[in-house]
Amino acid sequence: KNEVEQSPQNLTAQEGEFITINCSYSVGISALHWLQQHPGGGIVSLFMLSSGKKKHGRLIATINIQEKHSSLHITASHPRDSAVYICAVSGADGLTFGKGTHLIIQP
C-alpha cells in the first residue's frame, strides 16, 4: 500500500511569495496528480505527470521518480491561490491521496 506524505500541512505566506509544496510516496507509481480544492469542496486537477516537469501559468510541478518525490511551485502567489493542495499517486490500488496542504496567501 502506498503511503503519501505532504509537507507542509499548513502554509501562510504573503502575496507575491514563491511557494513550494512537497509530496513523497513509498511505492512506485504510474502517475502523480496535483489537485486543488477550494472551500465548498470543488476539486480541480492541476497536473498529472509521470516524469520531468510541467508548467501552467504560475504553477510548476516536478517529479523525481528515482527519489519518489514531487514538488508543486507557485510563483508570484496571489490571494486567489488560497486553497488546499492535494497530492495523489496512481498505482495498482487506485489513487492514494496525501492529507493536503492548506495554503493561505495574505494580501
Place this chain on the structure above:
Amino acid sequence: KAGVTQTPRYLIKTRGQQVTLSCSPISGHRSVSWYQQTPGQGLQFLFEYFSETQRNKGNFPGRFSGRQFSNSRSEMNVSTLELGDSALYLCASAVSTQREGKQYFGPGTRLTVT
C-alpha cells in the same frame, strides 16, 4: 463541454437506510471513479469503472457498491448506512483509465447520516 455532474448535491438519511448516488461524466469519457472525503480520513478511493467494468476497488466494506451503464453514467450505492458514512462523495471522469488519464471531478454529493 458540460462538466461532471452529480445528483443529488445534498442528502440526509437515517442510519440503516440505503442510498444511491449518481454521476454523469463528461461526454466521451469512459472512466468514472468514486471517492469518499471525510475530515478524519481525507480523500479515499472507492472504485473505478471503465466501459461498464469495475477495474479497481478501494478498501471499503461490501456495503459500498457501484455500477456503470453503457452511456458511461455511474451510480454508487451504500446499503445499511452507518453514522461514519457521512461524507462528501466525489466522482471523477477521465478519457482513459485512472492510471493513464487526468481526472475531472464533479461537485460532490454531501451525505449526512443521522
